Amino acid sequence: MLSRVADALYWIGRYSERTCTNAHILNYQLEHMLELGRTDKQYKHQWNTVLSICGYYDDFSARYGSCDISQMLYYLCKDEHNLNALDSLINKLRNNAKNSRDCIPNELFEEWNSLYLLNKETSLDKPFDVLEANEYLANIRKYSLTSTGIIDSVMTRDDCYHFIKIGKWLERSEKTALILLNLMEDELNLKKDFPITTALQFTNTFAEYIRRSGTRETNAVLNFLINEVHCSKSILYGITKIKSTIIELENYEIRPYAQKLIEAITDVEKLLKSDVSKMTVSERKQWIIAIHNACIHLGPILSKTYYLTEPILVK
Amino acid sequence: MFKTYDSTNFFDEMIENNVPKRHYAPFYEQLLALTNEQLLTKHNAAQSSFLRQGITFTVYGAEGGTERTMPFDFIPIIIPHDQWLVIEQGMKQRIKALNMFLHDVYNERRIIHEGVIPATLVDENPYYSRQVIGANIALQNHVFMAGIDLIRDEHGTYRVLEDNLRNPSGLSYVFQNRYVMRKIYPEFFKNYAIETLEDQMGKLQEALLAHRPPNLPHYEQPTAVLLSAGVYNSAYYDHVFLAKEMNIRLVEGRDLLVKDDKVYVKTIRGLKRVDIIYRRIDDDFLDPTVFREDSLLGVAGVLQAYKKGNVSILNAVGNGVADDKAMYVYVPDMIRYYLNEEPIIGNVKTYLLTNADDLDYVLKNLETLVVKNVGESGGYDMLIGPHASEELRQKFREKILAAPHSYIAQPTIKLSRAPAFQQGKFYPCHIDLRIFVIQGRTTHIVPGGLSRVALQEGSLVVNSSQGGGGKDTWVLKEEDPHA
Numbered sequence: 001m002l003s004r005v006a007d008a009l010y011w012i013g014r015y016s017e018r019t020c021t022n023a024h025i026l027n028y029q030l031e032h033m034l035e036l037g038r039t040d041k042q043y044k045h046q047w048n049t050v051l052s053i054c055g056y057y058d059d060f061s062a063r064y065g066s067c068d069i070s071q072m073l074y075y076l077c078k079d080e081h082n083l084n085a086l087d088s089l090i091n092k093l094r095n096n097a098k099n100s101r102d103c104i105p106n107e108l109f110e111e112w113n114s115l116y117l118l119n120k121e122t123s124l125d126k127p128f129d130v131l132e133a134n135e136y137l138a139n140i141r142k143y144s145l146t147s148t149g150i151i152d153s154v155m156t157r158d159d160c161y162h163f164i165k166i167g168k169w170l171e172r173s174e175k176t177a178l179i180l181l182n183l184m185e186d187e188l189n190l191k192k193d194f195p196i197t198t199a200l201q202f203t204n205t206f207a208e209y210i211r212r213s214g215t216r217e218t219n220a221v222l223n224f225l226i227n228e229v230h231c232s233k234s235i236l237y238g239i240t241k242i243k244s245t246i247i248e249l250e251n252y253e254i255r256p257y258a259q260k261l262i263e264a265i266t267d268v269e270k271l272l273k274s275d276v277s278k279m280t281v282s283e284r285k286q287w288i289i290a291i292h293n294a295c296i297h298l299g300p301i302l303s304k305t306y307y308l309t310e311p312i313l314v315k
Numbered sequence: 316m317f318k319t320y321d322s323t324n325f326f327d328e329m330i331e332n333n334v335p336k337r338h339y340a341p342f343y344e345q346l347l348a349l350t351n352e353q354l355l356t357k358h359n360a361a362q363s364s365f366l367r368q369g370i371t372f373t374v375y376g377a378e379g380g381t382e383r384t385m386p387f388d389f390i391p392i393i394i395p396h397d398q399w400l401v402i403e404q405g406m407k408q409r410i411k412a413l414n415m416f417l418h419d420v421y422n423e424r425r426i427i428h429e430g431v432i433p434a435t436l437v438d439e440n441p442y443y444s445r446q447v448i449g450a451n452i453a454l455q456n457h458v459f460m461a462g463i464d465l466i467r468d469e470h471g472t473y474r475v476l477e478d479n480l481r482n483p484s485g486l487s488y489v490f491q492n493r494y495v496m497r498k499i500y501p502e503f504f505k506n507y508a509i510e511t512l513e514d515q516m517g518k519l520q521e522a523l524l525a526h527r528p529p530n531l532p533h534y535e536q537p538t539a540v541l542l543s544a545g546v547y548n549s550a551y552y553d554h555v556f557l558a559k560e561m562n563i564r565l566v567e568g569r570d571l572l573v574k575d576d577k578v579y580v581k582t583i584r585g586l587k588r589v590d591i592i593y594r595r596i597d598d599d600f601l602d603p604t605v606f607r608e609d610s611l612l613g614v615a616g617v618l619q620a621y622k623k624g625n626v627s628i629l630n631a632v633g634n635g636v637a638d639d640k641a642m643y644v645y646v647p648d649m650i651r652y653y654l655n656e657e658p659i660i661g662n663v664k665t666y667l668l669t670n671a672d673d674l675d676y677v678l679k680n681l682e683t684l685v686v687k688n689v690g691e692s693g694g695y696d697m698l699i700g701p702h703a704s705e706e707l708r709q710k711f712r713e714k715i716l717a718a719p720h721s722y723i724a725q726p727t728i729k730l731s732r733a734p735a736f737q738q739g740k741f742y743p744c745h746i747d748l749r750i751f752v753i754q755g756r757t758t759h760i761v762p763g764g765l766s767r768v769a770l771q772e773g774s775l776v777v778n779s780s781q782g783g784g785g786k787d788t789w790v791l792k793e794e795d796p797h798a
Contacts (some may be wrong), residue, residue, distance in 0.1 A: 001582055001583050002564060002566060002570050002580065002581065002582055002583075003570070003581045003582060003583050004569065004570050004581070006565070006583045093547065097367070098546045098551070098555075099545075099546055101369075101555045101559075101565075101567040102555050102558045102559045104566075106368070109368075109369060110367050110368055110369070113368070113369040114365060114367055117366065117367070159583065306583040306584075307581060307583060307585075308583075309569070309580075
């Protein structure tokens with residue numbers, strides 16, 4: 001497979017996952033926000049956290065400076081200067097799909113192209129309307145989930161499929177780490193239980209967790225989201241999937257060029273398996289920072305291993 | 316349904332004396348069974364199918380280019396079997412002569428030495444690539460794929476309007492038009508037996524892989540790629556379609572590199588050798604060490620690899636010398652010279668403005684002529700005399716006088732018309748037909764081709780970039796004599 005195409009597919013996996021998760025987080029946040037008074041101290045903290053997870057908090061504050069819901073929503077959905085805005089993610093997703101169109105099923109391209117067309121037609125102008133915004137976000141999630149279904153049901157399990165999957169798992173692991181990092185860092189400023197409940201909500205694992213576990217204690221939730229092997233949103237699950245996908249990609253024979261990548265993944269696995277119950281609050285924080293950094297560093301090692309190149313970005 | 320349809324003054328593909336021609340009768344019958352509302356619903360479904368599938372072309376000019384779909388019109392052009400046989404023979408003859416001409420001008424130049432074609436027309440042609448003179452090319456074939464544009468005059472006689480021997484686009488639309496037609500208008504196929512397109516891509520792949528570079532050992536399978544300029548190219552969908560259907564990698568210049576005069580593609584597991592490049596970028600951009608040095612689309616050193624026989628480049632480098640609008644005038648002479656045959660399908664009368672008598676006539680009769688820039692395509696830098704203002708005609712007079720070699724002129728042909736259904740009504744539109752010729756060890760003509768239609772009422776410009784649309788083209792199978 002061409003390195004450029006592998007790169008496009010890897011980013012398809014990442015952008016597709018990021019689009020779906022960001023749309024879910026915003027959707028959840030909008031509904032949750034209805035119960036909070038605008039003057040509530042929590043209101044600002046929560047939106048700041050969402051900005052950091054789905055966009056760039058510093059960039060937003062520098063350009064907008066206020067905590068206006070319309071502005072925040074516009075920034076996270078449509079602002080062309082925000083590289084993580086849904087608009088931008090969908091454009092990049094479609095552009096990468098175009099770049100690898102000869103390697104993906106027609107149905108998959110059509111799904112993303114339809115999402116692109118829908119997004120182009122949808123404006124989120126002021127005055128901000130919760131119902132419209134929710135419908136917009138729900139549609140994005142529906143398209144994203146359908147495309148995941150098409151990938152799983154239609155695609156041959158070849159190199160193309162593997163690169164999309166690697167992108168998806170890496171994005172998911174990084175995102176879970178990012179969510180935990182932001183919520184734990186702001187733990188003292190947020191209402192009790194809020195960080196841990198929100199982590200479950202943002203990762204869309206709340207119902208699953210409640211069904212499996214009786215306690216809402218922080219360490220138990222952290223274990224669930226970091227190293228529970230059966231939770232599809234846990235970091236360990238993602239990292240294990242990446243490792244098995246690489247091994248399959250290499251036909252179960254790790255050649256020297258892929259050695260460094262496998263070692264890096266194994267290191268992350270070891271890091272994840274640490275026992276959180278023996279850590280102090282400060283150690284726990286350092287641990288989450290280390291996990292987040294380790295996830296971030298896997299991307300460049302993967303790119304180097306398979307000669308991936310950056311796609312030309314849409315102007 | 317066609318009460319207000321005017322089929323007089325022009326040759327009409329479908330209607331004659333207010334009734335459909337025999338080969339359109341079953342189609343017409345089915346049409347009568349549909350209401351205007353049903354037709355509109357189907358029309359909208361067809362247009363959105365193209366949009367959803369992202370079958371678009373890019374219109375340059377707007378920032379970053381604007382994506383558009385080519386409007387689809389559901390009334391097909393139906394070609395009876397006997398007429399198609401003539402087209403097929405005519406195309407094979409023309410391509411054979413053009414290929415012989417290309418081989419000749421890059422080798423012995425017999426046709427020039429014998430005075431059939433003026434040397435200046437070749438030597439001063441910007442598309443004549445001296446860099447490839449004497450190159451040993453696969454199958455001695457310069458034209459792997461050609462797109463020959465045909466029109467019909469007021470008598471219904473087919474004539475060649477233009478030869479496209481460089482990067483003719485539109486083959487994907489032939490398939491997509493049929494796909495949409497089958498999906499959305501299945502009822503119209505009733506009572507017809509038409510040539511299928513199903514096996515065409517296999518033939519295309521076979522012809523492509525036949526172009527083994529001279530140095531490839533006979534026991535090795537060639538690896539082919541399609542070289543595209545990328546997602547912003549106006550014909551990118553065409554590139555994707557062809558690469559996918561031929562099962563070859565779709566690459567860009569940045570995916571290839573030349574090492575020791577051999578071409579390689581960059582894969583996730585290192586470099587892999589490439590033997591055949593079906594390029595869809597122009598000569599100028601192919602190799603920055605030889606042609607435009609600012610080109611980011613090409614591959615440095617690829618021409619040297621080509622000349623050494625390590626890689627085949629299709630269509631061959633330098634083909635532009637034969638499809639130039641001025642060279643077009645001499646194609647019938649080429650057919651007579653190389654094949655000793657009379658052209659089966661003739662040209663449109665063309666005035667060469669380097670000829671003093673022609674120039675004089677053209678300058679005096681601009682209001683009845685069409686003037687075209689020899690190096691342009693897509694309807695750019697073109698004057699349609701009868702529809703132009705005196706001011707524009709004067710501008711063209713000046714342009715012609717400043718560079719007579721840059722223009723040719725043709726009489727305004729009464730281009731044939733066919734009905735189109737747009738904005739809820741039927742009206743006659745001018746059409747042309749792009750025939751795709753595939754050449755490997757043998758020559759094959761894709762049955763039908765791309766019928767392009769000038770959807771704007773009265774317009775003569777069928778190019779998609781100028782608002783033209785597409786129609787499905789049916790070639791009827793030979794009628795069973797016992798039926």
